[in-house]
Amino acid sequence: MTPLAAHLLVAALLFAIGLAGALTRRNAILVLIGIELMLNAANLNFIAFWRYSPHPEALTGMMFAIFSIAVAAAEAAVGLGLVIAIHRHLHSTDLDQMNRMKG
Amino acid sequence: MFQTFDQIFILLRDWVLGFLPVGLRPGAGVVLGVVAIVCVFPALFALTVLLERKGLGRMQNRPGPNRVGPFGLLQPIADAIKSLTKEDIVPTTANGFIHFLAPLVLVVAVFMGFAVLPMGRNMVLVDMDCALLFYFAMGASSELAVFMAGWSSRNKYSLLGAMRAVAQMISYEVILLLSGLAVVMITGSLSLTRIVEAQNQYTGIFPHWNIFTPWGLAGFLMYAIAATAETNRSPFDLPEGESELVAGYHTEYSGFKFALFFLGEYLAMFSISGLGSTLFLGGWSAPFSFLQWVPSWIWFFSKLMLSIFVFIWMRGTLPRLRQDQLMNFAWKFVLPFTLYNLMVTALWRFLGEGWQRWVVCTVLVVAGYVLLGRVSMRREHFGPRSYRYAE
Amino acid sequence: MSVIFWLISAITLGGALFAVLLKNTVHCALALTVAFAGLAFLFLGLDAQFAGFAQIMVYIGAVAILVVFAILLTRGSETPKGSVYSRYAFSGLVAAAGVFAVLGWAVLQSARVLPNEAQTPIATAQQIGVALVGRYVLPLEIVALLLTVATIGAVIVALHEKEGK
DSSP states (O other), rough: HHHHHHHHHHHHHHHHHHHHHHHHSSSSHHHHHHHHHHHHHHHHHHHHHHHHOOOGGOOOHHHHHHHHHHHHHHHHHHHHHHHHHHHHHOOOOBGGGGGOOOO | OOHHTTTTTHHHHHHHHHSSSSGHHHHHHHHHHHHHHHHHHHHHHHHHHHHHHHHHHHHSSSOOOOSGGGGGHHHHHHHHHHHHSSSSOOOOTHHHHHHHHHHHHHHHHHHHHGGGGSSSTTTOOOOHHHHHHHHHHHHHHHHHHHHHHHHHHHHHHHHOOOOOOOHHHHHHHHHEEEEHHHHHHTTSSOOOOHHHHHOEETTTTOOOOOSSSSHHHHHHHHHHHHHHTTOOOOTSSSGOTTTTTTTTTTTOOTTHHOOOHHHHHHHHHHHHHHHHHTTTTTTOOOSSSTTSSSHHHHHHHHHHHHHHHHHHHHHHOOOOOHHHHHHHIIIIIIHHHHHHHHHHHHHHHHHSSSSHHHHHHHHHHHHHHHHHHHHHHHHOOOSSSOOOOOO | OOOOHHHOOOOOOHHHHHHHHOOOOHHHHHHHHHEEEEHHHHHHHOOOOOHHHHIIIIIIIIIHHHHHHHHHHHHSSSOSSOOOOEEEEEEEHHHHHHHHHHHHHHHHGGGGTTTOOOOOOOOHHHHHHHHHHHTHHHHHHHHHHHHHHHHHHEEEEEEOOOOOO
């Protein structure tokens, strides 16, 4: 197996684990943890393709990964702020209980 | 001959490596460097613990430890024996695995920071292109260890101390980064060896250290404040304040694990002082051009011990800041001033050589400091006192 | 592939697995930190030093601490009484397994035609800086605006409103 294929497989497995976590857990924060894992898997994909590409001096993959890290941090902040606000309202973070629009 | 003294450790290492086959030499060179760091800095830690206790004692008009050995010089050995032989108490409800890992993660993260500090001419363990970024990445990793220690103890006071410590550390981390950024902007590189070499030049007898420029002085003062807060030293030591929180996040640690926390805190102090002297005080360069015959590593360690002395001095002199005063200070004064300092640094770079930039930048820095201080750190006006009695 | 790569991948995937499987939320957050650290080492192995150190600084130094703070502020540190998995857990697992099957098959099928330059690229911080203010200046400014808006928005969303509003 070529190194690029190995890295892509690891990234795919990481993505699947993140997706499983986001879809199966009750706690809203664990869904956010799953989302962070998925974003990281995509970053690994970008860096792996940048490293083994024919023109790495264009730095495209690296730039994408850096911007993705910045945006993911911002999105984690907003998402966790939302979870805290919802907890203050409903006194629980259980997603199975948040199935009504009526506050 | 002075060149030999300057490079004596490098020559020693090359002599030892000469006995090994060629294939093993790079790995063995790194191992030798790691062994040197692991031996030198904990020894310096033992010396500093003694210096701190005696220094604080003298500042508080008492002699400090003077029973063990002449003038108390063997006190560190007594302390080491005590912490190694004390019983290791772990609370039954504590999370055993994380409780065990927390001091290890802290000490490992702090030791990694030493790998990029240039301790003398050609004496850096790893000469990286993004050395400053690596240093701050390792600093960021040590914050999580503090949280792990506080949370795994299952103790309200520990958790409170850990949360306060983490909040303080993340606030002042940004300020540390931004003060360092001014130096990077002028030097044009993140590599610490390049930063020191850029400061190793002399006009007449005076060196080109960054602290002798207006933006450098402001940056160094902000860096010093942020460094004191990062290592939880007084006057920012509320997270481990002995009178408020027992011992904060390391309440439930005893024996060797407590010694590891203590070691981690002092090593963090050394490493952040080392970085401060590299960025602003010229690293291993001599203060006057006629003093260049003194070996470079002596200058580095002198500057390090000077910074440690200033830390101890501040601890013995200044009262403790309350948590909200600390956070207000960081976000409302120090951070805006650091950003303003960045702009003044950029102006310095683009005004070109000459006396004009000195005058303009000095005026701007002083004006910014005074105005920002007046605007953002206004004292609250207290109204008439009201009393609430317990019913 | 070298032993170190497989070891670091095992640590990363182990950390990710524990992050989604453990019952106590704080343990999950700490396992997530291990996964982030493993990923940073993978980046360093791919000669992307800037991305690796930025990953440690941003993810371990900021996002992990944010997650831990949120867990503590929403009383998530006690072990939950009921099951930690939602009612529709099984279909979620099937979906994730399906996604991995498709991606894995795609990678293994195309292993022959994937590019595979062995030469180490050099991405110094200076080149990244030049690219950021040269070719990628528009994304840089937009990300700056986005971060400002996100910070202000997160503070407003989580702000504790005064009683009697």
